[in-house]
Every structure is written in C-alpha cells, then in structure tokens.
Amino acid sequence: MILRSLLLFLLAAVAEIGGAWLVWQGLREHRGWLWVGAGFIALGLYGIVATFQPDAHFGRILAAYGGIFVVGSIVWGMVMDGYRPDRWDLAGAALCLAGMGVIMYAPRG
Template identity: 75%
Template sequence: MLVARSVALFAVAALFEIGGAWLVWQGVREHKGWVWIGAGVVALGLYGFVATLQPDADFGRILAAYGGIFVAGSLAWGMVADGYRPDRFDVIGALVCLAGMALIMYAPRGR
C-alpha cells in the first residue's frame, strides 16, 4: 500500500511541476501572458507541497527518485500537450531513469 501511495504522490507531483513549468513556458515563450505565468507559479508551489507527503522521510531520496518521474513525465507531457514525438533514445533514457527511481525508492533496505 505504501508503494501505491508513493507512486500516486509522484504522479500528482509530476502533474503540478511539469504542468507548472509548461504554463510558465507558455506564458513567456508563447506570449500568453501573466495569468498563465501566475498559474504556473501556483502549480509549482503545489508540487513542493505534494513532495512533502511522501511516506519516506529522506528529502534527498525523494527528490532523487522523483527525478526519474520528472524525466519520463516531461516526455509524456510533451507528447500530449505539444505533439512531441520521442525517438528511441528518449524512450530508452526515460526507462533507465524510471528503473533508477524504482531502485532508489523501493529497493529493500535493512533499516
């Protein structure tokens, strides 16, 4: 149950962080304005809050593991929101990052 909760929290965090960054990008690079930028800043703040809800208490481990989610999630977001088509190296790299995330976060430890 803790793994399922952790994975769900990573997914929510990714939506807020990647979505927030995308909103800021749209506001600045696509000239959509301050409302988009402001919404992005709020979403990025919510990402920071959601990250604190992880059941593991080690900040470094949570953020390191989340990096794998961020990489894969960013590629997925680009596909859905911007029509980006990853090549095989993007996909392989994302899979390596997800494997690293699983190892960092869920490997059995003798604590």
C-alpha cells in the same frame, strides 16, 4: 504504501511539469502573466505534494522523483505539444524509471 507513493509522484509530476509548462506558455508563447501566475501556483503545489511521501529523506524523494519527472516530461510533451520521442528518448526514460525504482523502493535493512 508503494501505490500511495507512486500516486504522490504522479501528482507531483503533474504539478511541476504543468507549472513549468504554464510559465513557458505565458512567457515564450506570449499568453500572458495569468498563465505565468498559474504556473507559479502549480510549482508551489509540487513542493507541498512532495512532503506527503512516506519516506522521510528529502534527498531520496527528490532523487527518485527525477525518474518520474523525465518520463512525465516526455509524456507531457507528446500530449500537449505533439513531441515524438525517438528510441533513445524512450531508452533513457526507461533507465531513469528503473533508477527511480531502485532509489525509492529497494529493500533496506
């Protein structure tokens, strides 16, 4: 169940971060409206993927996803744009990921 949830978070991150990056490329880097449209589609897919999480609480899913989004954004920037995070970026990302784990996977009675 946790592995499935983590895979869904990963897929959601690719869709959301990739979608936002496509919109950025289309508008800020002047690659055109085809890139923007592809970004809109990817962002819509992100919303769909989130609904497959096993937990039924929307707020918990989106709050936990925030940690994945932070880490995924840094990784995306490194791979796609040559961004080099400093130790504070990495420390902040680790804190976000730890918070995500607590929010999503802490035992509840």
